[in-house]
Each structure stands twice: as structure tokens, then as C-alpha cells.
Amino acid sequence: MNLKKLMAVLAVLALVLTACDAGGGGDETTPTTAVTPDDGTTTETTAGGTDTGAQTGGSLLDEVIARGTLNCGVNETLPGFGSKDETGAFVGFDIDLCRAVAAAVLGDSEAVNYTALTAAQRFEALSSGSIDMLSRNTTWTQSRDGELGVDFAPTTYYDGQQVMALAADGFDSGSGLADLAGAVICTNAGTTTEKNITEAMQAAGADFTLTTFEDFNIVLENFKSGACDAVTTDGSGLISRKSTDEPAPGDWVIFPAVPISKEPLGPGVAQGDAKWADAVNWSIYAMIIAEELGVDSSNVDAMQASPPNGEVQRLLGGEEEKQTAMGLSADAFYNVIKQVGNYGEVFDRHLTVLGLERGLNALWSDGGLIYAPPAR
């Protein structure tokens, strides 16, 4: 009996010893989370959060180039700006801004690792360094710039909150907020649109009932069913829904002509990394300048071969180019225009098809607000 007890204890000890031996052998393996994209570059999805440039002293630009992919925070639920196509790939105006930066910095517009973020998550993701760049229809405001630590890139879309109601109820494009007295106005919860409409209606001296729903699709269903007299959100959202959901042309009207709020939308980066911010800013300026100069993705090769003027030559990486001084390759902006397109092309591809007009977002030379410093 004692012998058996001894044997049992010995067997257990032997097992534990094997275990410890294997453990001490230095073969401790850690789960690898390396992803190898098919283009051959290597991605590392570091779990502990990447260091931001401000922490290490180096710029995020060098880190992104070393990493080989751009981490971009985007929206997956805003038609035209950021959504997913039938295969699950991200598409939209804001997505193309990520692609443009990736083309400029890495030479490959597809080397982007997208993270879908909610409005609440976005600034935390940016400040923690889990994304390099935020391109998620974010309004440039004083508090975000000052307190939340976001450095905004140039505004890429000038939006403004408006109201949409039924023509059958007597509204037309000349209507004002005062005409909405007594109406049930619906919007999506948790955004500044709630606050804006309340303040604007108070200023107009009109009583109204505000009803909020979780997302704008549900707001619109309630508008269509008649539960809401009017809906309010950014003008771009109203126009795109009008163009797809309106029962008959002219049934719905959008007003007031001057929006009740200013919503300059654009990408943002974490504060305090001027080199990285410059790379992002100039990727976008390059798209605007290209449109001004008539350079687009179809003629960029010809333009590069025989530039019509000095600015085109510099922009596309010819003599006296300024890109290498910024830490980018000489042909960075050529890649942007070739792979993504100029500002106008991107706008047409994603927003014109939804019924949005250039309006305020036309080039400054056409009476809009889109303006870029010269490339010289």
C-alpha cells in the first residue's frame, strides 16, 4: 500500500517536473498576431497600443512608414462618407481621404487598416494612439481643437444642419424655422444636432416637440410614416436621403437656405506631431491643387511626362519638388492623384451620385470655399 502511494506521488512529481522543465527551457511562446497582407508588407497589430510620436520623440510619420500600414479611424454607417460595400470593404468620401494619405506616405492607397468607430469612441482612439488618423465626418470645433487634443486637417466638406419637411404641409425652400411652430421634429440621439435645433428654435421663438431615435434610418422611417413632421440633421444627410427615399420629386423640401449650424468636416490627427500633421494636410491640399490645375487620375501620367507649368511639375515630383523635404517620397502626390484621384473626382465618386451638389464645396475659383495654399 505504501509503495503504491509513493508511486502515485512520484508519477505526479514527474509530470510537474516535465512541466517545469519545459517552462524553464526558454521556449515560452507568445501568441503572435502578425498579419501578412498579400502585397508582401508586414503589419503588426500591437495589442498594447502604439506609442504616439509625442511620447517617443520621433514622428508618427516615421512610425507609419516603418509599419507599412496606416491605421485610420472611420465611420461605417454614414452613406457616401463611410460605409461598407457588398464585400465588406470600406468605401466613401472619408475613406478616400485615408487612402490618399496612405498613397502619399506609403505609396499604396490600399495599405490602410480601418477601424470602425462610434462618435463616442473616436477621440479616445486618436489620443490612445490606436489610430494614426481620424477620418470620420468630424466637425472642427474650438473645444475639440483646444481641449480634446485633435489637430484638424483642412476642412474637406462644409456642411450645415438643416431641416426637411413635407411640401404637402406648406413648406418650401424659403421656409424658416418659425414656420415649424408646433411641429414634431425628429433627429438622432446623442449628437449636437439635438442641441443645435433646440437653440435655433428658441431663438426663432417657436415651440416644438423634439423626438430622438437611435439612428437616422429610424428617424427617416418615422418621417415617412408621418410620425415626425420634420427631421433635422446635416444638410448632406438630408439631401442624400431625399434623393433616394423621396416618394415623388418635390414631396420633401429642405430649408432654411442658410443652415442653422456650421459643420466644417475634415480629418484630424493627434496634437503635437507637426511632421505627421503636415503629411496629412498636404495629402489633402495636393488633391485640391490637382483639381485647380486640372490634374486627375486619367491624365496624371501625361501631366507628369510633360508638365504644363512649374506647379504641376513640382506637385508630381519633378524638379524643385518639395515633398522630400517633408519626409515623403518625391512622387507622393503623384501616387495620391493616380491611385485615389483629385478632390473633385473623389467628391463625384461618392457624393455627387447621392445627389449632393458642390455648393460651398466648390473650388474657391468657382465661388466655393475649397482652397489650398500653393505648392511652391
Add this chain to the structure above:
Amino acid sequence: MTEPFVNEISESEVAPDKPSAGAIRWARENLFSTFFNSVLSLLMLALIVVFVRGLLSYVFAEERLWNVIPRNMKLYWTEAYPVAEMTRTWVSLGIVLVLAGLSLAIWKVGGKTAPRQFGRTLTSIGITGLVVALLADAPSGIRVGAAAVGAVLFLAGQAVRMMAGERFTEETIHIRSVLLGILLIIGVIVWILPIETGTKTSLTIQGVLLIVSYLLGGVVLRVVSEGLARGVLVGLWLLSLPVVYLVVQRAPVTAGVPVMSVFLPSAVAFIVLGGGLLWWMSSGKAGEGGRLAAGVVVIAALGCWLVSMPMLVRFLLLALATFALAAPTFGGTGKAQKNIVIAWSVAVLITAYFMVMMQAETGLVGLQGEFIGGLNLTFLLAVSGLVISFPIGIMLALGRTSSMPIFRLLSTGYIETVRGVPLITVLFFGNLVINRFLPREVELDNIVKAIVAIALFSAAYLAENVRGGLQSIPKGQYEAAKAMGLSTVQMTVFITLPQALRSVIPAIVGQVISLFKDTSLVAIIGLADFLRVARDIVPNQPASLGSLQESLLFAMVIYWIFTFNVSRASLRLERKLGVGER
């Protein structure tokens, strides 16, 4: 008077009537038997007509964007899974279907049905089609189509019934041939539908796999015993879970994993030494020494999580502790000893294999973050959550009914705490906190964290269901087991637990259904499950704007199909096990 009761209905009365006469007579007897009954029937009929008409005109209204659904099938199915890797999801479906086919054959699911019954089913489907054609406010093409299909099915049903007549009242039609027919019809429809040829081919292969594995199951039954086949199949089903997870999330490569230097030697050492230990412990002669050894193993298994050690060894020691605790209960004879050692060897090899797989590089190119979403993720979460929660829930139930205060206290505390908080908070908490409880080198991905959270949550509810079953067992059962000289563990495993589980099947199925639907809450921790795809992603595509209603209705139908089938399957299981009858 003890006169035996004799059913004195004459032959002419049981003989089947002409179908139409039967329907009228049935209606007269059941719906219009009295004045009051007739009024009620007419009222209800009017209500049904109004409701069905409303529903149909909603579904067939011209502004419905139904084309959004077939176009986005890939999103609903897998969300952002890389297109180039879609074969993996088909392989995972194939694994499940092969197992399903084998199970259908080995459990001999679906007996036979009488031709009359079959004819009646066809007729009622036909009538449904005709009702749709009559009531739907749909384009005339759809109405004519529905009417044609309905009429054909109605006539076919009537023809079957006429031919069957009085002669074939016995059950002669195999359900499986009916299912095969349905499968073939689906196959034809798939090839008519305007979808990609690749998808058509894949779907066809899946159908063929199902049929072939069913036939294979029949062959297997002829070679091996039914009990063995069923046992192995249950094991394969359990194994299929991690296999499917690995197939869709990882690549079967071993690069960067020390297979030869660590994994193989460890596995062999555990098989030999652990096997010897278990052989001795299950011999029935171990006595006190056996308990001491089991105690040492349990302490080693728990303690090894505190010191630096390969994960493989930690898991193998945990497995050994489980086996060591179970060995005295299931051991005894030489044959039982051999089975335990074989089971142990298989368990070691499987654990080692999965550890290799988990540590290998994924080799997958994700578009972002988690690879899989949509319906696949919903299934993965629901099924893994359920399977993992089952043993935990049973343990908790036994703990709560245990006579040992420490177990009772811990189990009760756990159950009441978890049942007192919403699933959303458990998911959030799990997402943020689970990694802190694990060794530093282990980093779980969000899907695994969600599975763990769901399983832990579900286990508390399951424990209460099982406890109800345990408490419903008559005291005599316990006393009889004790009188037979069974140990407490043997009594629980062989006598009380099986009865308890059988009696709580309806409650457990209710929980399975709610678990399946509750998985949609994972959207808040950023996972793109089926409902999130249907609600947030698809209706916000520029090309699909305004399709929220269609997409949600589609989601409802899919959820309904699966939960309805789960409850039907449980009804069959209850009938088979005689729940509520003995």
C-alpha cells in the same frame, strides 16, 4: 360493471371521405357546431384575412427594396471576411453539414409517414399559395406565379390522397426521401436564381456533402455498433467547434511554434505518465493513495497558472486533474480502465493540437480587426457559449445543492451575482477585464472574450434550471442509490443528473433560444454580428439607402427559422425521452 370499453365505430365511419366532403364536414363539426361558435369562427376568419392581407401587401409593395438582400448575402453571412478566404467559411459549413448528415443517419432521424398525411401537407401548402395569390396586393406576375404553384401543389396533394385512398393508411413514405426531394428542389432554385456561379457551385457541393455523409452514416452503422458511432459523433461535434473557429480565424501552419522541442515531448510525457497514473487510479485499488494523488494533481493544475510555464502544460495539467477526479467514478473493470486511458491519450493529443494551432500565425489577411461577422459570428457565439456554459452550469447546480457549505456558498454567490446583472454589462466587463486575469503572454481576441462572457452568463441561468431538475427528483431515488452502495459521485452521474436533465429540457431549450437571440448584444463591444449587419451596415450603404425595414424583416425571418427549428427539435427529444410522461 366492468364491461370492457369497446370502440364501436363501424368500418364505414373510419373510412376516408372524399377530400372535399371531409373538409366541409370537419368545418361543420369544429368551426360551425353552434351559433356562438360560428360567429366566433367568422370573426376570427375576418381578422385573419385582414392581417394576412396587410402583411402580404406590405411584403409585396412596390417600394420594398428586396433586391438589397441577395446583393448583400456575403455581408449577412460573414460581414467583412476577406473575399479571397471565403473558401474557409464554406469548409466550416461543410464540416457542420457532414456531421449533420452522419447524425441524421446514425440517430435514424425521421421515420416514415403515411401517403395520406403527405398528401394533406402538400394540399395545405398549395392552399397557402392560393391564399397568397388571392389576398396579396402584389404585381400580377407574382400573384399568377403563386396561384400556379399553389394550384399544382394542391392538385398534387389531392392526387396523392386519392391514390392512397383506403389502401395505404400505413406509413410507407420515408421522411428522408421527402427531405431529399426538398433538397433537390432547393438545388434547382439555386441554379435558377441570378447569383454568382461560385456561390452556386459551393452551395451544390454542400448539398452533395450532406447527402453523401448521410449515406456514409448508413454504411458506418453496418460496420460498428450504434453506441460507439453515437459516442464518437458526439465527440466530433464537440471537436468541430474549435476546428471551425480555427479554420475561419487561423491558417493550419505551425511556423514559429516549437512543435518538436516542446509540444511533442510534453504530449508524449503526459500520455505515458498520466495514462499510468489514471490506470492505477481507476483500478479501484488506489484508495487513500488515489485521493492523495488526485489532490496533488489538482493543486499542481491550479498552481501552475501562477508560475511561468507553457500554456500547453497548464491545459494538460487541468485536463489531467479533471480525469483524475473522474477516474475512481468510471473505473473498476479492466475494460473501463482501458477506455479511460484511451480517452486520456485522445484528450492530450487534441489539446496539444489546438494549442499548436492557437499559437500559430493566422496567415489571414483581415480587412480590419475581427475577421468574421454576420450570421457566422452569431452561430459561433451562440453554440460555443452554450457548449462551454453546459458543464459550468451543471457544476454550479451541483455546487448549490451540495451539502458542503463552501461549494454551496460559492455557487450561490456566483449564480445570484451573475443573474443580478444585465448581459450587456457582463459583455463590457469581460471585454475590458478578462485579459487582466490571464497570464501576461495570453491575449484573447474580442470574439473569444465575448464567448467567455456569454458562457459565464449563461451558466448561471443554466445552473438554476438544472437545480430545479435536481430538486424535482424524488428522495427515494437518492436513497435507493445509496442503498446500492454507490458513491455520491456515482449517484450523481448515473442516477440523479440524467433524470434531472431530462426533466428540464423545456427550460433549457427556452434558454438556448434566448441565448441565440441575446448574442446580438455583442454589437456594443464592436463585433459585427448578424443583427448589426442587418441594422447598421447594410441600410447605410449608398446603394441600399432606405432598406432598413427589408433588412430587419430578413433578420427576423432568419432568427425565426433557427429558433423555430430548435424548439421543434426539442419537442421531438421530449417525446423520445418521455418528458412529462414518466
